[in-house]
Amino acid sequence: AHLERIDGVDGAVHAFLHVAHDEALAFARGVDERRAAGDQLHPLAGVPVAVKDVVATRGLPTTAGSRLLEGWVPPYDATLVERLKAAGLVVLGKTNMDEFAMGSSTEHSAFGPTHNPWDLSRIPGGSGGGSAAAVAAFEAPLAIGTDTGGSIRQPAAVTGTVGVKPTYGGVSRYGLIALASSLDQAGPCTRTVLDAALLHEVIGGHDPRDSTSIDAPAPSAVEWARRADVKGVKVGVIRELGGEGYQAGVRQRFDEAVALLTDAGAEVVEVSCPHFEYALAAYYLILPSEASSNLAKFDAMRYGLRVLPEGVDAPTAEQVMAATRDAGFGDEAKRRIILGTYALSSGYYDAYYGQAQKVRTLIARDFEAAFQQADVLISPTAPTTAFKLGEKLDDPLAMYLNDVATIPANLAGVPGMSLPVGLAPENGLPVGVQLLAPATKDERLYGVGAALE
Numbered sequence: 132a133h134l135e136r137i138d139g140v141d142g143a144v145h146a147f148l149h150v151a152h153d154e155a156l157a158f159a160r161g162v163d164e165r166r167a168a169g170d171q172l173h174p175l176a177g178v179p180v181a182v183k184d185v186v187a188t189r190g191l192p193t194t195a196g197s198r199l200l201e202g203w204v205p206p207y208d209a210t211l212v213e214r215l216k217a218a219g220l221v222v223l224g225k226t227n228m229d230e231f232a233m234g235s236s237t238e239h240s241a242f243g244p245t246h247n248p249w250d251l252s253r254i255p256g257g258s259g260g261g262s263a264a265a266v267a268a269f270e271a272p273l274a275i276g277t278d279t280g281g282s283i284r285q286p287a288a289v290t291g292t293v294g295v296k297p298t299y300g301g302v303s304r305y306g307l308i309a310l311a312s313s314l315d316q317a318g319p320c321t322r323t324v325l326d327a328a329l330l331h332e333v334i335g336g337h338d339p340r341d342s343t344s345i346d347a348p349a350p351s352a353v354e355w356a357r358r359a360d361v362k363g364v365k366v367g368v369i370r371e372l373g374g375e376g377y378q379a380g381v382r383q384r385f386d387e388a389v390a391l392l393t394d395a396g397a398e399v400v401e402v403s404c405p406h407f408e409y410a411l412a413a414y415y416l417i418l419p420s421e422a423s424s425n426l427a428k429f430d431a432m433r434y435g436l437r438v439l440p441e442g443v444d445a446p447t448a449e450q451v452m453a454a455t456r457d458a459g460f461g462d463e464a465k466r467r468i469i470l471g472t473y474a475l476s477s478g479y480y481d482a483y484y485g486q487a488q489k490v491r492t493l494i495a496r497d498f499e500a501a502f503q504q505a506d507v508l509i510s511p512t513a514p515t516t517a518f519k520l521g522e523k524l525d526d527p528l529a530m531y532l533n534d535v536a537t538i539p540a541n542l543a544g545v546p547g548m549s550l551p552v553g554l555a556p557e558n559g560l561p562v563g564v565q566l567l568a569p570a571t572k573d574e575r576l577y578g579v580g581a582a583l584e
């Protein structure tokens with residue numbers, strides 16, 4: 132049914148870069164046979180899942196939205212894909228994304244943008260717009276995203292879906308094509324909080340192949356989602372997120388969500404995170420620095436594309452690398468590589484990268500102080516509803532501003548969830564609110580999220 136739905140609508144939505152038609156059917160048949168043979172199967176066995184194209188999948192093309200990796204077929208599965216398959220989930224295909232997960236609209240994909248199923252002239256968010264759109268358009272019931280600065284949560288907000296960024300280290304990064312290794316986290320994109328909980332428990336938990344993986348089991352997300360209880364829970368409204376620059380309908384739905392929590396027995400307090408105003412600036416130094424280093428491996432020798440420079444008889448390795456990177460990377464990737472190498476260069480390192488790391492510490496302290504006063508924090512996920520395709524494409528700063536509310540969680544490593552809270556009255560487009568919890572307390576997101584749903 133999902134493959135038929137993809138055939139029917141993906142021409143217009145373009146959520147998928149690759150549909151694994153035959154592999155999915157063969158795998159699903161295998162699950163059916165095990166069921167028929169009386170095997171004890173996981174509750175999600177046989178349920179299809181779409182996977183963001185930044186995650187390595189054995190035998191399926193994995194491009195990270197870039198020409199540089201066009202045609203690359205990984206010889207191995209990411210740990211999270213191994214876990215999906217072990218639980219019997221059926222990998223439907225690979226979803227579209229901004230190149231190397233850099234962006235907030237999926238317009239930086241080398242293979243054309245994804246369209247928001249609510250209004251095809253609008254963006255589905257980014258970088259994981261494909262995963263969110265696939266779920267919103269009923270092409271897949273579940274999807275996997277990755278969130279380095281909001282790429283699960285912001286697409287969820289603008290497509291009316293649920294997206295969770297787990298605690299840093301909660302889901303293995305083994306087999307993700309790294310953007311910024313100290314910020315990257317994979318997580319679920321779904322239509323309900325309970326679906327996200329089920330998926331989170333499948334992919335979460337310790338993995339010895341990821342050195343930053345937390346040595347603990349996955350959170351009891353399902354149990355908390357089923358309980359859906361906020362009585363006596365302290366919810367902190369973040370003063371610095373939600374004022375000026377936030378669309379009226381976003382603020383209205385946010386205020387209603389807070390009122391709903393109060394009615395359901397939560398205790399709402401206001402908290403202040405004064406350093407959040409520097410989060411965006413710090414992120415856009417730390418991320419390009421790490422990205423420039425991670426993307427150095429695309430040297431035309433090891434993976435993917437190789438372009439020979441024109442008019443050179445016997446090009447040097449360096450000339451081949453330059454020609455390949457020039458042809459293979461899009462503008463946004465180049466912009467961030469230049470920014471990152473500059474910020475890391477000797478003489479500037481302390482002034483830029485070093486300063487940004489200090490800001491990161493201050494933001495982590497803001498969270499610590501806020502979590503003394505509240506069990507979970509709440510804010511709008513994104514300042515606006517889905518904007519028009521092309522609207523911010525030539526204005527990187529305007530594009531970056533979309534991440535203002537989501538980035539602090541990545542800088543501090545804390546978990547976050549975006550869930551839908553209705554439509555903005557002015558344009559009828561979905562609005563999301565964000566819940567944040569202390570590191571390793573992901574289950575709280577599910578308890579409060581399910582109560583708000």
Ligand code: GLN
Nearest residue numbers: 232233234279280281282
């Ligand atoms: N929009 C952010 C960026 O462009 C988010 C990236 C992400 O989470 N992968 O960096």
